[in-house]
Amino acid sequence: MPLFHAGERIRVLDLGKAGHVRIPAYVRGHVGTVVQFCGVFLNPEDLAIGNAGGCVVGCYRVEFLQTDLWTDYSEYPDDTLVTEIYEHWMEPAHG
């Protein structure tokens, strides 16, 4: 069952993990809106070290305002960026 739902505001965590992670640095700490639950998948952080027996994790498409991500992005204030974020990298954002 998905923990987050479309329309919900979430903040991307910065887990400070070494090794292979799929969450780019430029979205960490930023607030976005869940667009879609994509299903559950084996955790790429486990697969990267040859562990195919770990728990599955939810994955979501999350939309960010470009102006929230970049300090010098002022020309097109409505532009958005959608990227996929695994559930353990997300927390509810309030406000």
Next chain:
Amino acid sequence: MRGYHDIGGSLSGPIPRTELPWLDWEKRVEAIRNLLGDSTRRVISLDEMRRGFESFGPEKYRTLSFYRRRLEAMIDILEEKGVLTRAELAAAVENSVQEPGET
């Protein structure tokens, strides 16, 4: 913790918009990767290979081309799993018979 490969948002200068040829050896690297990662073999996952070239260190990573990174990472992981050693691979390449039609 930001990997040296995680370059989204970094200044890059102008992007060269030239079409690069897909070289024969590069296609072979990708074919081998597909075979090693397919659902029957599962020898190397895409994530393992990525962990491989994300562990090269920035110097080596930046020096190698896209397919060279993939090739080197696959060899590293195969060595790590005890499938082959670089010495065995070098010997096999040395002893390989040239295929007909190749120069």
